[in-house]
Amino acid sequence: MTQTARSLSSAYVTTSIPYVNGQPHVGHALEYVQADTFARYRQQIGHPTRLQTGSDDNSLKNVLAAERAGAPVAAFVERNVALFRGLADALDIGYDGFIRTGDNPSHRASVAALWRACDAAGAIYRRSYRGLYCVGCEAFYTPDELTETGLCPEHLAPPEAVEEDNYFFRLSRYGPALRDAIEGGRPRIVPESRRNETLAFIDRGLEDFSISRAAERARGWAIPVPGDPAQVVYVWFDALCNYITALGYGGADDTLYRQFWTDAGERLHTIGKGILRFHTVYWPAMLLAAGLPLPTTVFVHGYLTVEGQKIGKSLGNAVDPRALIDRYGGDALRWYLLREIHPTADGDFSAAHLVARYNTDLGNGLGNLLNRANSMLHRYRTGVVPAPPPHAPIPELAALCEGLPARVAATVGSYDPRAALDAVWEPVARCNQLVDEAAPWTLHKAEQAGDDAADTARGQLDAVLYALLESVRIVAVHLEPFLPAAAARLQAQLGIDHHADATRPYHERARWGGLVPGTRTEPPTPLFPRLEISEED
Ligand SMILES: [Zn+2]
Numbered sequence: 001m002t003q004t005a006r007s008l009s010s011a012y013v014t015t016s017i018p019y020v021n022g023q024p025h026v027g028h029a030l031e032y033v034q035a036d037t038f039a040r041y042r043q044q045i046g047h048p049t050r051l052q053t054g055s056d057d058n059s060l061k062n063v064l065a066a067e068r069a070g071a072p073v074a075a076f077v078e079r080n081v082a083l084f085r086g087l088a089d090a091l092d093i094g095y096d097g098f099i100r101t102g103d104n105p106s107h108r109a110s111v112a113a114l115w116r117a118c119d120a121a122g123a124i125y126r127r128s129y130r131g132l133y134c135v136g137c138e139a140f141y142t143p144d145e146l147t148e149t150g151l152c153p154e155h156l157a158p159p160e161a162v163e164e165d166n167y168f169f170r171l172s173r174y175g176p177a178l179r180d181a182i183e184g185g186r187p188r189i190v191p192e193s194r195r196n197e198t199l200a201f202i203d204r205g206l207e208d209f210s211i212s213r214a215a216e217r218a219r220g221w222a223i224p225v226p227g228d229p230a231q232v233v234y235v236w237f238d239a240l241c242n243y244i245t246a247l248g249y250g251g252a253d254d255t256l257y258r259q260f261w262t263d264a265g266e267r268l269h270t271i272g273k274g275i276l277r278f279h280t281v282y283w284p285a286m287l288l289a290a291g292l293p294l295p296t297t298v299f300v301h302g303y304l305t306v307e308g309q310k311i312g313k314s315l316g317n318a319v320d321p322r323a324l325i326d327r328y329g330g331d332a333l334r335w336y337l338l339r340e341i342h343p344t345a346d347g348d349f350s351a352a353h354l355v356a357r358y359n360t361d362l363g364n365g366l367g368n369l370l371n372r373a374n375s376m377l378h379r380y381r382t383g384v385v386p387a388p389p390p391h392a393p394i395p396e397l398a399a400l401c402e403g404l405p406a407r408v409a410a411t412v413g414s415y416d417p418r419a420a421l422d423a424v425w426e427p428v429a430r431c432n433q434l435v436d437e438a439a440p441w442t443l444h445k446a447e448q449a450g451d452d453a454a455d456t457a458r459g460q461l462d463a464v465l466y467a468l469l470e471s472v473r474i475v476a477v478h479l480e481p482f483l484p485a486a487a488a489r490l491q492a493q494l495g496i497d498h499h500a501d502a503t504r505p506y507h508e509r510a511r512w513g514g515l516v517p518g519t520r521t522e523p524p525t526p527l528f529p530r531l532e533i534s535e536e537d
Contacts, residue, residue: 008045008046008047008048008265009047009263009264009265009266010047010048010049010050010259010260010263010264010265010266011039011042011043011047011048011049011050011260011264011265011266011268012049012050012052012247012260012261012264012266012267012268013035013038013039013042013049013050013051013052013266013268013270014035014051014052014053014243014268014269014270015031015032015035015052015053015054015270015271016031016269016270016271016272016275016279017053017054017055017056017099017101017239017242018055018056018084019056019059019061019062020055020056020057020059020062020077020080020081020083020084021059021061021062021064021065021066021080022065022080023080023083023320024083024084024087024321024322025311025319025320025321026304026306026311026319026320026321026324026349027272027303027304027311028084028087028321029087029091029321029333029337030301030304030337030341031270031271031272031301032053032087032088032091032093033091033093033333033334033337033338034270034299034301034337034338034343034417035051035053035093035270036051036091036092036093036094036095036481037338037412037417037481037482038268038270038299038412038415038481039051039094040094040480040481040482040484041408041412041481042266043094044480044481044506045409045506046505046506047265047266048259050096050097050247050256050259050260051093051094051095051096051097052095052096052097052099052243052246052247053088053093053095053097053098053099054097054098054099054100054101054242054246055077055080055081055084055085055098055099055100055101056101056235056239056242057077057081057100057101057102057103057104058101058102058221058222058223058235058238058239059138059235059239060135060138060218060221060222060235061135061136061138062076062077062080062221063218063221064135073221074102074103077102081100083322085098086322087321087322090321090322090325090330091321091325091330091333091334092330092334092484092485094484097246097247099242099245099246101238101239101242102221106245106248106251107223107241107242107245107246108223109250109251110241110244110245110248110249110250110251111223111233111237111238111241111245112223112226112250113249113250113251114241114244114245114249114250114286114290115211115225115226115233115237116226117289117290117291117292118169118286118289118290119226121289121290121291122170123169123170123173123286123289124167124168124169124170124211125167125168125170126165126166126167126168127165127166127168128163128164128165128166129162129163129164129165129166129168129210130161130162130163131161131162131163131210132146132159132160132161132162133159133160133161133162134152134154134155134157134159134160135160136152136154136155136157137152137154137155138234138235138236139236140162140209140210141159142207146159154274164213164214165214166210166211166212166213166214166231166234167210167211167212167225167228167231168208168209168210168211169208169209169210169211169237169282169285169286169289170208170289171206171207171208171209171281171282171285172205172206172207172208174206174285174288174289175202175205175206177288178202178206178281178284178285178288179199179202179203181284181288181294182195182198182199182202182280183199186294186296187269187280187284187294187295187296187297187298188296188297188298189280189297189298189300190297190298190299190300190344190414190415191300191344194273194276194280194298194300194344195280197276198276198277198280198281201277201281202281206281206285209282210234211233211234211236211237212225212228212231212232212233212234212237213231213232213234214230214231214232215229215230215231215232218232222235222238223238236278236282237286240278240279240282240283240286241286243261243267243269243283243295244257244261244292247260247261249261249292261292261293262292262293264296265296266296266297267293267294267295267296267297268295268296268297268298268299269295269297269298269299270299270301271298271299271300271301272300272301272302272303273300273301273302273303274303276298276300279295279298280298283295297415299344299415300344301343301344302342302344302345302346302347303346304341304346304347304348304349305346305347305348305349306319306348306349306350307348307349307350307351308348319349319351321333323536324351324354327534327536327537328351328354328355328358328531328534329531330485331358331362331483331485331486331528332354332355332357332358332362332531333354334482334483335357335358335361335362335482335483336353336354336357336358338417338418338421338482339357339361339417339418339421340353340354340357340418342418343415343416343417343418344415351533351534351537352533352537355531355532355533358528358531359530359531361425362486362527362528363528363529363530363531365425365428365429365432366428366472366475366490366528367526367527367528368432369428369431369432369435369468369472370472370490370493370494370524370527371524371526371527372432372435372468373431373435373465373468373469373472374469374493374494374521374522374524375524376440376441376465377465377469377521378521378523378524379444380440380444380461380465381462381465383520383521383523384518384519384520384521385465385466385469385495385515385516385517385518385519385520385521386462386465386466386517387462387466387517387518388462388463388466388467388517389459389462389463394434394463394464394467396430397427397430397431397434397467397471398467398512400426400427400430400471401427401470401471401474401475401510401512402510402511402512403423404423404424404427404474404478404510405506405507405510407420407423408420408423408424408478411423412481417482420482421482424475424478424479424482427471427474427475428471428475430471431467431468431471431472434464434467434468435464435468438460438464440461440464440465443457443458443460443461443464444457444461447461466515466517469494469515469521470512470513470514470515472490472494473490473491473494473496473514473515474510474512474514475490476490476491476494477506477509477510478510480502486527486528489527490527492522493521493522493524493525493527494515494519494521494522495519495520495521495522496515496519
C-alpha cells in the first residue's frame with residue numbers, strides 16, 4: 001500500500017445475518033453480492049476494508065424448524081450454516097469475518113456488555129407485557145400494523161397473543177435524538193424512500209420494545225440475560241449486536257472494534273427492506289443508549305420474486321442459488337444480480353434473463369472484444385503488445401477510460417452498481433465499434449504492401465491494437481469489485497500478473513498507458529463461453 005492509500009479511512013461493510021431455518025435462496029445471493037461489491041470497491045481504491053457476514057443461530061425460528069424436521073437444533077443449525085457459508089464461498093464473497101451467534105462465547109460476552117451499557121444508561125426496565133407476536137418475524141406487532149384481516153404483513157399468518165414478564169428497551173426516549181441524527185444524515189438511509197419510511201415510523205411515536213423473553217419459551221436456545229438466567233435476550237437485540245460483537249466489542253482485544261467501528265470512516269449495513277426498522281430505529285437507539293457511534297449508512301435492497309412468484313418455502317419456488325451456480329457459473333449469477341436487478345426496488349428473478357444478460361454483455365460484449373483483439377495481436381504481432389506511436393493515439397477511447405474512476409466513484413457512492421456498470425461498459429461498446437471502423441485486417445494488408453503508405457498503416461495498426469487491449473485492461477480493473485474471478489482471468493489473458501498488479505495503487509492502475517509494450521499475452525481463449533438455458537429452468 002502507498003502512503004496515499006494508507007491514509008484513507010477504514011470502511012466496515014456488513015450483510016445482515018440470516019436466520020438459518022432453511023437453505024439460502026436467491027435473495028440471500030443478492031445481498032451477499034451487493035455487500036461484497038461495496039467492500040471490494042472500497043478496498044480497491046485504498047480504504048482498509050472489512051466485510052462481515054454470518055448467521056443468526058439463536059432465532060426461535062431455527063428451533064421451530066428443527067422441531068418440524070425432527071432434528072436436534074444444534075445439528076440442524078450446523079447443517080444450514082454450512083449451506084449459507086458454502087453459498088458465500090461459491091459466489092466468491094470476500095468476507096473477512098463470518099460470525100455465528102450461537103455457541104460463541106465472545107459474542108455472548110459482547111452482547112452482555114452492550115446490555116449492561118444500555119442498562120447503566122437507564123434504558124432497560126422490566127414489566128409485564130401482553131402483545132401480538134409473530135413467530136415468523138420474532139416480533140411483536142401493534143394491531144394497526146397488521147393487515148386488515150389481522151395477519152402479520154410479512155407472513156400473512158395470524159400472530160399469537162402472548163403475555164409474559166419481560167425486560168424492555170426504553171425506545172420512547174430516543175425518538176427526537178434519532179430523528180435529529182437521521183435528518184443530519186447519520187445514518188444515511190439509501191434509498192430516500194426508506195429514509196422517509198423510517199422518519200414516518202418515528203413520527204408515529206416510538207414504543208418501548210421487549211428485549212427479552214422467558215427462557216422457557218425460547219427452549220433455552222438463546223443468550224441468558226445478564227443477572228437473570230430465567231430470561232434470555234430477545235433474538236433481535238442479540239442479532240443486531242453481531243455487527244460490533246464480531247469486532248470484539250467489550251472483549252479483551254478490541255483492536256478491530258476500534259479500527260472498523262469507532263474510528264471507521266464508513267460503517268455500512270446492507271439489509272433487505274423487511275428489517276428496515278430494526279436497523280434504522282432499534283439498532284441506532286441501542287447504540288445511542290450505550291454511547292456508541294451509529295452506522296454511517298444503511299443500504300436497503302428490495303425483495304426478489306422468482307418468475308413472478310414471491311419467494312417462500314411454502315410456495316416451493318425458492319430458486320436455489322447453488323444450483324444456478326452449478327449450471328451457469330458464479331460470474332453469471334453475480335453479473336445478473338448486479339447488472340440487471342434494481343439495487344433497491346423489488347425485482348423479478350428469471351433464469352432466461354440471467355442467461356441472456358450473460359451472453360449479451362459478457363459473451364458477445366467483453367468476451368468477444370478480448371477475443372478479437374487478442375486474436376489479431378497474435379495474428380499480426382505474434383502476441384506481443386506493440387508500443388503505440390505517439391502521433392496516432394485514439395484520444396476518445398483514452399478519455400473514456402480515464403473518466404471511469406470518477407464515474408464509478410459517483411455511482412458506487414450512490415450505491416448503484418447498475419449505473420457503475422453502465423459507465424464501465426461504454427468503452428467496451430466503443431471498442432467493438434472501433435474494430436469495425438478501423439478494420440485492422442485492411443491495415444495489415446496495407447502494412448505488408450511495402451510502399452509509402454505501409455509505415456502509416458503499421459503505426460495505425462499498432463495504435464488500434466494497443467487501444468483495444470489497454471481498454472480491456474482498464475475495464476478489467478474496474479470489473480474487479482463486481483466480477484473478481486473474471487477480472488483476474490481477463491488480466492491473465494493480457495499477460496498481467498493479477499496478484500502483483502492488484503497491490504499497485506488504484507489511480508495508477510486506472511491510468512491510460514499502463515499496459516506495458518512488449519508484454520506477451522496468453523493465446524486467445526474464449527473467457528465467457530455461450531450459455532444455454534437449462535431445461536430445468
Ligand atoms: Zn411475521
